[in-house]
Amino acid sequence: MSQIDFHHNFNQFFDGLEIKRMDSNRNEQLLLPSHIGEGTIRRFIPRTDIEVIVSNYTMNRERTISLQTEATMVELQYCLQGTREVSIAGERNEIVPGICSLQLIRQADARFEFTGNSTYHMVSIGIPIHTFHHFMEEGDGTRRVDFSQLLGSQDYGCEYERITPAATIRLHQLLEASLMSSTRNIELECRAMELLEEAFQLFFSNPRTSHAKKMSRTDKQKVKQAREIIVQQMSDPPSLLELSRMVGLSDFKLKKSFKEMYGATVFGYLREKRLERALFLLQQGKLNVTETAYEVGYSNASYFSEAFRRKYGVNPGSFVRQSERI
Template sequence: MALPDVHHNFRQFFDGLQMHGSSGRRYERMNLHSWMGEGTVQRLAPRQDLGMAAVDFRLNDDYTVSLHTRVPMVELSCCVQGYRRVEVSGREFEMKPGSWSLQFANPAEARMPFSKNQPFQMMSIAIPVTAFHHFMENGEGTRGLDFHQIIGTLPYRVIQEAYDPASAYLLQQMMEASARPDSLGIEMECRILELLSHAFRSMLFGREQRPSGLSRTDLSKLERAREIILDRMSHPPSLSELSRLIGLNEFKLKTGFKVRYGSTVFGYLREARLETAYRLLQEPEASVIDVSVSVGYSNPSYFAEAFRGKYGMNPGTLIRKS
């Protein structure tokens, strides 16, 4: 049956972290043993062919979780904080914060090493191949993509990219809802399916059609521009400097960025700043002033106004909730 297959991999991961929960419950929250570190793991099974796990922890020592996938499956992983590494058949794959990946896996041995004292936050959604094929069908019953065509004879294939602000906000909402045991199954299932839909369209179908007028080299330079403004969030370069750094003229940078990411360069930066601030404000001993400065707001009043406009509450309210 699909449920044991999909959730078997999650249970192996939990067992590897010395967390032994109950496989029969729809929702489960487990705390990391104090000798290993601090943090939590949440597991959700809204229906038989859909599983989700959200992890948020920090380990005291370097640690590796080993597991063996038993059946072919598809997994969407969203890396919010920290770096995720997976070793399969002698190859290492790495995910950076702010990225998500679609992983197509045949039965294989895998290792997941974690570094000590590094905060790690990630959410993963797993579905069996039958569910993936169902999701790939259009209204006429024609399947747009096939699991076996994507992975071939490989044990593991990863498609990875940075998630956009809209998907980041959806991910944030879903992680908050998953932390509440009173969330209705229909609410969680809808959020999970919406996030899967965003990921499939972006990573599987969006790649087939390049934006008009943008070459592969242009797209690579625009992605580099996106990385630079996120890395230098507190002190971003001007448009002219960014243009020089990526080797693309300023006009093409502005127009191409809007086409590729659906926002202006500084509109995208603003959203990223507020989303980062939302996460930082929930950390222990966070202060509004420190967070506002760390994401690039020199004036706390301007920061509070922008935060209120996006989330409908003052940043200090989030600290009190945390």
């Protein structure tokens, strides 16, 4: 099994859809046969150990694809539209829009069930195990996250989370890039790596949480209260000294404990939440960029735009235009 390329797992799925593809693994646009449905699967291999799949198609009728995965791999998947049933190694899951899933796969039987006249829009990123372990290696050469330890004796494991605001931005950027014939592999690799990094941070525990365990239950509650206050009052938050008095901690202890629990300073955390809220508001389309800036607590729209660009890699105005196109 170790000699089988992880791309083979994707090839089996394409074969299940009766899609004509190249013999070798390469970037290509795959068309769904007309007797099965309508739409495309855009396949990108920006480097030999990363595969990116952008699917957007509609099935004519109900269809089930059964296969056996023959290569161990990690797959990160974002469901943007369409609900489907997936069963791997006997574990049955419903994949719904707005969900991000991280799947750890050994050799296992897989079954995919599609509903007729439903549109499916998904983004998947697959990597082999040696690449996963390379990404998990830390600066001192150690690796606290291991594929075998995560799966144990099981052949399949899957974790789910809501698609985060940061991932939404990066997905928009990847989808934009995938539509342009001039996009180079290096850009697609960068977009995929950003999504993988964000997902690994989301799914795997942060070492900083071990320090938070040493805090008393009372102090944890006070820090949580402080977090709730700054999020609820983000447009006009209290100063650090005012906040510490409100929750009954010294400003020094609040600063130290907050960072241990949330991995960021009080106002670094607030900045992130402001930008996440701004992203949500811009997606709703009810406020313009300036109104959004004021709504989340920025008195200067230019400063807001710069902070938004540093976090998401795109200006808020450009993001609004991208959202309207995709």
